[in-house]
Each structure stands twice: as C-alpha cells, then as structure tokens.
Amino acid sequence: MKIVILGGGSAGVMFANRMRKEFSEDEVEITVVERSEKHIYQPAFTLLLFDLEDPKNLVRPTKDLFDEGINLITDEATKIDPQNNKVTTAKHGELSYDYLVIATGAKLDYSEPEGMKEGLDKGENVFNFYTMDGALKLRDALKKFEGGTIVSTFAQMPIKCPAAPIKFILMAEDTMRILGKRDKCKFILTTPMPAAFSRPPYMHALNSIFTKRGIEVKANFTPSEVDYGKGLMKDFGGKEANFDLLSITPPHTGEIVIENSEGVGDAAGWVSCDKNHMVNKNFLNIYGIGDATDFPTSKTASGARKQAKVLTERFKQIIRGEEPTATYDGEIICPILTRYKRVMFANFNYTESLSPALESYINWVLKVHMLRPLYFNLMLNGLM
Ligand SMILES: Cc1cc2nc3c(=O)[nH]c(=O)nc-3n(C[C@H](O)[C@H](O)[C@H](O)COP(=O)(O)OP(=O)(O)OC[C@H]3O[C@@H](n4cnc5c(N)ncnc54)[C@H](O)[C@@H]3O)c2cc1C
Incomplete structure (x- = not known):
C-alpha cells in the first residue's frame, strides 16, 4: 500500500x-x-x-x-x-x-483587514505572533512599552489555537502589573463572537477574570480596517478601538x-x-x-x-x-496562560467539556517547562 x-x-x-x-x-x-x-x-x-x-x-x-x-x-x-x-x-x-x-x-491571509499588512510592515505599533519573526518583534515592543492601550484581536473563526489572543492579553496585563506600569495601561480584547471563549465552564471563568482584572472585551467585533498612523481599528459594524500596541490575528484559510x-x-x-x-x-x-x-x-x-x-x-x-x-x-486540550505561574487547561471534545476551569501552578509547569520536550521527544515520534 x-x-x-x-x-x-x-x-x-x-x-x-x-x-x-x-x-x-x-x-x-x-x-x-x-x-x-x-x-x-x-x-x-x-x-x-x-x-x-x-x-x-x-x-x-x-x-x-x-x-x-x-x-x-x-x-x-x-x-x-x-x-x-x-x-x-x-x-x-x-x-x-x-x-x-x-x-x-x-495559511495566514494578510490581504485583510485593510491596512493590517501596512501596519505589520511598518512594525511600530501593529504586530502578530503567528510567525517566529512576528512573535519576536512583539516581544521587543512589549519590553519597550511604557503605557497606553494594548489591543488583542481575534479574526473570524477558524484560527489556530483560539485561546492564543486571550493568552496574550492576560499575560500582557500581568506583565505590566509586575513591571509597575499597570496604572498607565488599558487592555482590550476584540472578538467576532458573542464572548471571548465559547465553551463553558472556561467561558464563565475567563469572563470573570477579564472583569476582575479590568480587561475590556469588545464582542461581535470583526476587524475591517487598521490605521496604524492614527492607532485606530474599525470593525464592519462601525465600532472602533484605539490602540498604542495592536496584536492582530490575520484571518486563516x-x-x-x-x-x-x-x-x-x-x-x-x-x-x-x-x-x-x-x-x-x-x-x-x-x-x-x-x-x-x-x-x-x-x-x-x-x-x-x-x-x-x-x-x-x-x-x-x-x-x-x-x-x-x-x-x-x-478532543483537544488548550493551555490558557492566565497570569505568571498560572495556566488553565481547556479540555473538551465535540460534545462536552472534560476538565474543570482551574488556574493552577502544576498546569503552568506542564505548559511552560514540559510540553516542548514532550513534543519533540515523544509526541512527534508517535510515542505519546
Ligand atoms: C501562536 C500559536 C499558538 C498555539 N498554541 C497552541 C497550544 O498551546 N497548544 C496546541 O496544541 N496547539 C497550539 N497551536 C496550534 C498548533 O501549532 C497547530 O494546531 C499544529 O501545528 C497543527 O499541525 P498541522 O500539521 O496541522 O499544521 P502545521 O504544523 O502548520 O503543518 C503544516 C505543514 O504543511 C506544510 N505545507 C502546507 N502546504 C503545503 C504544500 N502545498 N506542499 C508541501 N507542504 C505544505 C507546511 O510547510 C507545514 O509544515 C498554536 C499555534 C499558534 C500559531
């Protein structure tokens, strides 16, 4: 055969x-x-x-x-x-x-929203972490960030690892808090869906984390246009989000x-x-x-x-x-970094959720220190 x-x-x-x-x-x-x-x-x-x-x-x-x-x-x-x-x-x-x-x-589709590609090419306030190069540029921009509005977007589904824009905004918020810059920052997550995560119980747990930590969620927001010069993103319905640093998810095909x-x-x-x-x-x-x-x-x-x-x-x-x-x-398992030393695993299949919505240090150790060696040594080899 x-x-x-x-x-x-x-x-x-x-x-x-x-x-x-x-x-x-x-x-x-x-x-x-x-x-x-x-x-x-x-x-x-x-x-x-x-x-x-x-x-x-x-x-x-x-x-x-x-x-x-x-x-x-x-x-x-x-x-x-x-x-x-x-x-x-x-x-x-x-x-x-x-x-x-x-x-x-x-495949990442950089042809829309309008202005995204220009903003990414300029590399001053628009970034994406879906490539190694893009992730490194965003890492360096975060290090220099002294205050302002950080916006993280979803594109229209499907995208790879749909928790990634959530991980980014939660960790960015925690980073600024640790660096003593939290008071000078605002955090926004935009999503084309009615909520940032669709699956209970993770949806409820994440919504409560966003509220407690003062992260604004703009729901039903599909980016249509990015103006890096003005630091402005628009959606198809006429809503707007101003940004000083935008982490944008390109649509996937x-x-x-x-x-x-x-x-x-x-x-x-x-x-x-x-x-x-x-x-x-x-x-x-x-x-x-x-x-x-x-x-x-x-x-x-x-x-x-x-x-x-x-x-x-x-x-x-x-x-x-x-x-x-x-x-x-x-079945999939998605590790959501919620803050330093804490990860929530969202584990579900087509019909039900399989794990509780718990933020834990053990999950952090697994995600941050163990998954990569497991991936290269066992998972890719078909041994796990
Ligand atoms: C920012 C980010 C965070 C993520 N976080 C997680 C996570 O926490 N947990 C998790 O489980 N997953 C995560 N993922 C998702 C995970 O990386 C993908 O789901 C996984 O890589 C899918 O494997 P794949 O083989 O389907 O696609 P890929 O690994 O992308 O492989 C596709 C391959 O096909 C090749 N290819 C495409 N077209 C052709 C062609 N015409 N001819 C020849 N070769 C071709 C490409 O070169 C590529 O090597 C994340 C992804 C991203 C981008």
Missing part, C-alpha cells in the same frame, strides 16, 4: 511516525511531501512573547523528525487529482498514491493546493471531512488531519496528536481487511 502525506508539520510527522512503527516498509510505503526544511514548534510562540522560551529551542530540521523508512520529498504539492490518485509537485513531477493524507495546516484540487475542500480551502471518521466527504481514499481540516473543533497540536492515533488505528483496520471503525471525538 502506498500512502502519500501532504505536509510534514505537527500532524504529518506524528501520523507518519506512528504508521512507520506499526507497519514494515513492505506493507506500507510512506512518502511525505513537505516544502519547508525547518520545523517550528508554534505552540511556544505565546511563551516567546514573555521571554518564557528561547527561540533556538523551537526549531529543528524537518528531515531529522522522521523515522527511518519514511520517504521525505522537500517540495510543494501544487494539485491533487483525486480521480486518478495523483498529486502534482512543483519540482518532483507526479506522485501516485493508494491513500492520501492531507496535513497541510492553515486552507492552503492553495486544496483550492486547486476540485472536490477536496470547501470555499475557504479547508479539507472537507467527516468529523469522526476523518475521511474526505467525496473521496474515500483521502483523509484529512490537523489544521487543514474542517473539523468543528479547535485547531491545535493536541488535536492533531489524537487524530494521528485514530487515523493509524483506522489504517490498521483497513490493512487487516476490516471496516474501519476508529473515530475522532473532537
């Missing part, structure tokens, strides 16, 4: 290594197409902002992440031809597959290769999949995993880890000649 995996980020690596450990090369040939030679641990970007992580700890050569016997092609996949079970690549021609697993992640491949994805480029079986809605030999999919749950590495387990289980069943029954229940 020939499996081609598009994308060798968190989800692609976790799945490829799990499969390699289960099956010999004679049983399953595994090829991964990944365009980047560097793998970056994105969940630590929010730690970089507050000097809780060293950038050099977050990057590894992509080729070092895969088990022996996985064929890595460093290239861009440009088109899928699902009728003929083929993928076109930019430099390596066509690849054929029996099964295709799409793990191409999410699926990758171009999905848009180029008829029948594989939806209008926004997300791979259309059954949310439990992970199989493409139109092609039974195509699966989706990770941020690339339209699963109605948060786009997180924790979700990708669970999905890699389920998908491997499904392939075990397929290869044994059984009907695959393993299902993904939508």
